[in-house]
Every structure is written in C-alpha cells, then in structure tokens.
Amino acid sequence: MSRFLEYFLIASYIAVLLVISHWIGAQAYSWLPVEATAEAQKVDSLFSFLTAIGAFIILGLVGMMVYSVLFFRAPKNDYSEGHPSRGDIKLEVLWTAAPTLLVLWVAWQGFNIYQQLDILGLQQVVHLHTPLEEPASAASISDIPKPADETIEVFVKQWDWSFRYPNNVTSNELHLPVNRRTRLNMHAKDVLHSFYVPEFRLQQYIVPGRDIDLVVTPTRMGEYKLKDALFSGTYFALMDANVHIESLEEYNQWLTTAEQQPLAIKNQAVAEYTQPPKTLLKTGWYTVAPEPPAIAQSAPPKRLTANERKVMNDDT
Structure with a gap:
C-alpha cells in the first residue's frame, strides 16, 4: 500500500469519525429532560460537546485496535517484540499536547458557563471557615447582583x-x-438543603444562615418538579414542590387570585407523620416532627391615608 493511499484512508476514517461523533453529540440533547431555561441551553451545549469528544476518542481507539488486529497480527509462534515508539518526539508531543489543550478548553468553558449562571452568596460561604477576617468593604465582583425583573424569596425547611x-x-x-x-x-x-429542578439544569446548595441568590430565565412554559437533592432525613422523598412556568398575563392573574383567596399550604410530611404506624414493632428511631400546615399569607391590607379616610366618611 502506497504512503499516499495510507494517508488518504486515515484522513477518510477521521472524517467519518467526525461526522458520527457530531451526530452522537446531537443525540445527547434527547438523553436529558427538556430545556426549560436559558441556563439549561448553555449546560446542554457543553454536555453535547463532551459527548461528541468522548465518542470520537472511543471510536478512534476501537477502530485502531480492530485495524491492528486485522492487518498487524503476529504469525503463529512469533514472540518477538514490536517496534518501540518511545523515541518518536512528534508522537509524544501530539498525545501530550492534544489532551492538555482539550482539558484546558473544557475547564474554561465550564467556568464560563458557571459564571453565566449568576449564583450569588457563594463568596460568603467560602469565607465562613476562613480564619482571617476580611474588611466588610472587600466585596467580590461576583457578589454584585445582576439586574432581574423581580425577586422571589425561597424558604426551605424540614419538610x-x-x-x-x-x-x-x-x-x-x-x-x-x-x-x-x-x-x-x-x-x-x-439544615443544608439543595434546590434542584432537572429541567433547569441547576442544582444549588442552600446553606443555613446564608442568602444564596440564583437568577433563572425560564423559556418553556409548563409544569415541572422542584426536588431537594440532599438527603435530609425521614421524609426526604416528600421534599418537592410544583414549578409553574407561565405567561406574564397568567402569572399576574395567579398573583391576584392568590392575594384575594389565601389557600392552605399542603404538607405531605405532616399527613404521613400523623398516620398510625403500619408495622407491629416500633423502631423508636428519632425523627423530626413536621410543623402543621400553614395558611398562605396574602398581602396585608392597604393603609388608608387621612384624606382617603375623610373621603370614605363623607361618602357614608
């Protein structure tokens, strides 16, 4: 086989590997839950690229091994050693520099995506165990809040x-x-909890005594499930909540309805805790008693000014 034909076949095989790997990377999007936020798109793009790279490497290695088995098999009873490649400087540089550059690029992309997720409050967590006290004015740039359309307070507890x-x-x-x-x-x-919505591609620890800010940009309307990704005790499986992504009109309408008609907050852990035990023997294991369900707090009544009260009295 001429040297030109050999190089042509290698180049053709690499081109086929690139096409197949790109296709496998595109299929990786369907392996995950649907994307519901703009942040999920960034995470999925990196996952798809890593899948394509992994497919290219594994298919390339398997192809090389199959090619070697078919065309470079040693004859029977031939126990001589193969040609050493340790002295090939070009090969050494290639298989050292290529993985190094790839790993550095992946690390940079991961760091860049994490910065774009806009998670605040982590700097405080890092300083929690730092023995040296830092001045209050030494705020990191990453802890400066980015603009958002509105803020929702999230409270989590057992259960x-x-x-x-x-x-x-x-x-x-x-x-x-x-x-x-x-x-x-x-x-x-x-205790320590974790905010996790699979469709958001976000999983963030919530540390007691620390305010953790997380900015999300929903892009797909629907109903999803919020889970606690940290094991936190007996009723851990019940630590979930419904997440509704809706149009701005529907969102404002829901806010108005919830403000006018407060509803009881359901707590499945309380329902299970109050049920009689279904086993004959009591374990005596310690468990945290869930708090009774609360009533959703609506907005406080508007305070009238002196002029408004005078007008109302005049009308009556």
Whole structure:
C-alpha cells in the first residue's frame, strides 16, 4: 500500500469519525429532560460537546485496535517484540499536547458557563471557615447582583418549600413568568438543603444562615418538579414542590387570585407523620416532627391615608 493511499484512508476514517461523533453529540440533547431555561441551553451545549469528544476518542481507539488486529497480527509462534515508539518526539508531543489543550478548553468553558449562571452568596460561604477576617468593604465582583425583573424569596425547611412573591403572597408552589429574569433569594431554616429542578439544569446548595441568590430565565412554559437533592432525613422523598412556568398575563392573574383567596399550604410530611404506624414493632428511631400546615399569607391590607379616610366618611 502506497504512503499516499495510507494517508488518504486515515484522513477518510477521521472524517467519518467526525461526522458520527457530531451526530452522537446531537443525540445527547434527547438523553436529558427538556430545556426549560436559558441556563439549561448553555449546560446542554457543553454536555453535547463532551459527548461528541468522548465518542470520537472511543471510536478512534476501537477502530485502531480492530485495524491492528486485522492487518498487524503476529504469525503463529512469533514472540518477538514490536517496534518501540518511545523515541518518536512528534508522537509524544501530539498525545501530550492534544489532551492538555482539550482539558484546558473544557475547564474554561465550564467556568464560563458557571459564571453565566449568576449564583450569588457563594463568596460568603467560602469565607465562613476562613480564619482571617476580611474588611466588610472587600466585596467580590461576583457578589454584585445582576439586574432581574423581580425577586422571589425561597424558604426551605424540614419538610417543605415555601415561596414569597413581591406582593407578599406566600405559596407552596413556585410560579415563574416565561422569558423574564427572576432572582430566587434562597434561605434554609434548619439544615443544608439543595434546590434542584432537572429541567433547569441547576442544582444549588442552600446553606443555613446564608442568602444564596440564583437568577433563572425560564423559556418553556409548563409544569415541572422542584426536588431537594440532599438527603435530609425521614421524609426526604416528600421534599418537592410544583414549578409553574407561565405567561406574564397568567402569572399576574395567579398573583391576584392568590392575594384575594389565601389557600392552605399542603404538607405531605405532616399527613404521613400523623398516620398510625403500619408495622407491629416500633423502631423508636428519632425523627423530626413536621410543623402543621400553614395558611398562605396574602398581602396585608392597604393603609388608608387621612384624606382617603375623610373621603370614605363623607361618602357614608
């Protein structure tokens, strides 16, 4: 086989590998839950690229091994050693520089995406165990809040989630307007919890005593499920909440309805805790007693000014 034909076949095989790897990387999008936020698109793009790179490497290695087995098999009873490649400087540089550059590029892309996710409050967590005290004015640039259309307070405890909206309505469901940046100011009331919505591609620890801000930009309307990604005790499986992404009109309408008609906040952990035990033997294991369900707090009544009270008295 001439040297030109050999190089042509290698180049053709690499081209085929690139096409197949790109196709496999594109298929990786379907392996994950649907993208519901702009942040999920960034994460999925990196995952697709890593899948394509992994497919290219594994198919290339398998192809090289199959080619070697078919065309470079040693004859029977031939126990001589193959030609050493340790002295090939070009090969050494290639298989050292290529993986190094690839890993550095992947690390940079991961860091860049993490910066774009706009998670605040982590600097405070890092300083929590730092023995040296830093001046209060030494704020990091990453802890400067980026603009958002509105802020929703998120409270988590054993064993439920609750959300307080700008008009002071409190609910056990998270409602988000589509295509609008919403800041989630998250607070843990007891132990370490984790905010996790698979369709958001976001999984963020919530540390007691620390305010963790997370900005999301929903892009797909629908109903999703918020989960606690950290094991936190007996009723861990019940630590979920419904997430509704809706149009701005539907979101404002829900806020108005919730403000006028406060609803009882359901807590499945309380329902299970109050049920009689179904086993004959009591384990005596310690468990945290869930708090009774609360009533969703609506907005406080508007205070009337002296002029408004005078007008009302005159009308009556």
